[in-house]
Amino acid sequence: MAEASRILHTTLIPNFSTPSHKTPSSYSPRSHPTASHSSRRTTALVRCSISTVGDTSRTTSAATRTIPWGCDVDSLENAEALQKWLSDSGLPPQKMAIERVDVGERGLVALKNIRKGEKLLFVPPSLFITADSDWSCAEAGEVLKRNGVPDWPLLATYLISEASFMKSSRWSSYISALPRQPYSLLYWTRAELDKYLEASQIRERAIERINDVTGTYNDLRLRIFSQYPDLFPEEVFNMETFKWSFGILFSRLVRLPSMDGRVALVPWADMLNHSCEVETFLDYDKSSKGVVFTTDRPYQPGEQVFISYGKKSNGELLLSYGFVPKEGTNPRDSVQLALSLQKSDKCYKEKVEALRKHGLSPSQCYPVQVTGWPLELMAYAYLAVSPPSMNGKFDEMAAAASNKTTSKKDIRFPEIEEEALQFILDSCESSISKYSRFIQQSGSMDLDVTSPKQLNRKLFLKQLAVDICTSERRILFRSQYILRRKLRDIRSGELRALNLFDGFRKLFK
Ligand SMILES: C[S@@+](CC[C@H](N)C(=O)[O-])C[C@H]1O[C@@H](n2cnc3c(N)ncnc32)[C@H](O)[C@@H]1O
Numbered sequence: 001m002a003e004a005s006r007i008l009h010t011t012l013i014p015n016f017s018t019p020s021h022k023t024p025s026s027y028s029p030r031s032h033p034t035a036s037h038s039s040r041r042t043t044a045l046v047r048c049s050i051s052t053v054g055d056t057s058r059t060t061s062a063a064t065r066t067i068p069w070g071c072d073v074d075s076l077e078n079a080e081a082l083q084k085w086l087s088d089s090g091l092p093p094q095k096m097a098i099e100r101v102d103v104g105e106r107g108l109v110a111l112k113n114i115r116k117g118e119k120l121l122f123v124p125p126s127l128f129i130t131a132d133s134d135w136s137c138a139e140a141g142e143v144l145k146r147n148g149v150p151d152w153p154l155l156a157t158y159l160i161s162e163a164s165f166m167k168s169s170r171w172s173s174y175i176s177a178l179p180r181q182p183y184s185l186l187y188w189t190r191a192e193l194d195k196y197l198e199a200s201q202i203r204e205r206a207i208e209r210i211n212d213v214t215g216t217y218n219d220l221r222l223r224i225f226s227q228y229p230d231l232f233p234e235e236v237f238n239m240e241t242f243k244w245s246f247g248i249l250f251s252r253l254v255r256l257p258s259m260d261g262r263v264a265l266v267p268w269a270d271m272l273n274h275s276c277e278v279e280t281f282l283d284y285d286k287s288s289k290g291v292v293f294t295t296d297r298p299y300q301p302g303e304q305v306f307i308s309y310g311k312k313s314n315g316e317l318l319l320s321y322g323f324v325p326k327e328g329t330n331p332r333d334s335v336q337l338a339l340s341l342q343k344s345d346k347c348y349k350e351k352v353e354a355l356r357k358h359g360l361s362p363s364q365c366y367p368v369q370v371t372g373w374p375l376e377l378m379a380y381a382y383l384a385v386s387p388p389s390m391n392g393k394f395d396e397m398a399a400a401a402s403n404k405t406t407s408k409k410d411i412r413f414p415e416i417e418e419e420a421l422q423f424i425l426d427s428c429e430s431s432i433s434k435y436s437r438f439i440q441q442s443g444s445m446d447l448d449v450t451s452p453k454q455l456n457r458k459l460f461l462k463q464l465a466v467d468i469c470t471s472e473r474r475i476l477f478r479s480q481y482i483l484r485r486k487l488r489d490i491r492s493g494e495l496r497a498l499n500l501f502d503g504f505r506k507l508f509k
Pocket of ligand 1: 073107
């Protein structure tokens with residue numbers, strides 16, 4: 001699945017070109033959707049507005065507001081129709097079928113023996129949804145393209161537009177089988193993020209992502225939708241439907257390396273769930289001209305088939321896909337450790353200046369894995385603990401702390417090594433205590449619910465939060481152990497040297 005993390009900041013908003021400002025009054029009547037489009041969409045509008053009636057209260061909105069398309073993935077609702085439509089549309093016979101599964105609720109299961117190293121799937125390009133796909137309402141697509149809307153917001157709008165055309169969209173069977181509410185942190189309210197993810201840095205990432213999606217929608221609304229209300233009526237193109245379509249993109253869009261990194265929704269392929277135990281990923285196969293993946297293990301009939309969504313931490317998987325792998329099963333797992341300069345540091349200003357010069361701030365996060373921490377983190381720690389006498393080295397340390405510079409990162413300052421390691425250990429332990437507090441309190445946490453539906457949702461969110469906090473804390477526990485051992489070695493080495501020195505002194509006396 002696509003690298004969702006970078007998308008909004010790097011490709012969305014900055015790429016927006018100024019629209020050609022067609023005001024509604026200057027808007028040509030020729031641009032109106034055809035009569036059949038209008039009537040089909042009217043049906044969709046009615047359904048859309050009915051579904052949101054009475055859902056304006058803050059407390060119920062995220063939990064109960066539903067989108068008038070898609071289905072509940074825990075049933076196989078619409079899966080059969082999807083498989084039939086896919087084969088009618090050119091999907092060749094497959095060795096897998098959509099079934100209910102233990103991991104990921106719905107997934108692809110082997111129908112026959114599958115060998116290791118077999119090329120599976122084969123979805124032809126005619127079944128991909130890309131930024132070049134034909135729109136049921138061609139005018140709407142033209143307006144977005146004329147305004148230079150980048151791929152992600154374009155695809156998000158496309159999905160809503162096609163969904164609103166219901167049966168008359170060519171993607172109707174596909175859209176009907178998509179989750180009505182993707183499992184995404186986009187659906188968590190701010191209060192839920194604050195309550196459940198207080199200890200984890202993923203909270204900040206989720207807030208940033210929600211703000212990016214909201215900003216993107218507002219930008220589209222201001223620049224384009226409001227100029228063409230007939231093409232983009234607010235009853236259909238609103239924050240709620242955008243949250244849905246971005247949730248779908250975050251959890252299903254694939255980046256195809258062999259197609260120059262193009263992004264696409266690939267029906268059928270997007271029914272595959274993730275396993276941390278496989279390395280194989282979806283890609284376009286130039287020789288057979290379709291999306292495939294090569295199995296890296298055999299499967300027997302009835303077994304669920306998996307791919308890898310990429311080398312992602314548990315936090316990143318939660319952020320985009322809404323699940324947390326079982327504790328200890330993800331070898332790529334990492335946790336963001338926050339480090340900060342002490343305001344009381346005599347050289348605070350100089351250090352901040354050095355960091356700023358290299359694109360860093362006084363508080364920085366670095367990824368820590370069970371196998372260790374990056375050299376940049378160690379460089380930051382050197383800077384944080386270095387005394388005023390080392391001010392000639394601040395720039396070198398800040399440069400090495402930045403992953404943006406190409407300068408040497410593996411710097412060593414034995415004279416302040418112990419302080420630097422102690423500084424990392426302190427940060428690590430303060431983070432551990434935040435996680436432990438949350439995990440301890442989660443047992444007796446007031447879920448503040450008024451209905452069984454809300455209770456289920458809150459219990460689910462709480463479980464995800466406990467899972468992510470437990471897996472992140474586990475990495476920090478490992479780092480704490482390594483740091484304590486290193487410090488013990490340094491200190492016992494110093495003690496030995498001191499004893500040796502004392503011995504020599506006595507001898508010479
Ligand atoms: C690309 S879709 C895969 C198909 C999906 N299960 C469905 O029924 O539509 C990605 C979504 O599947 C679910 N999923 C994938 N791998 C999972 C896993 N290892 N554990 C739990 N859920 C998983 C998550 O809800 C994720 O957002």
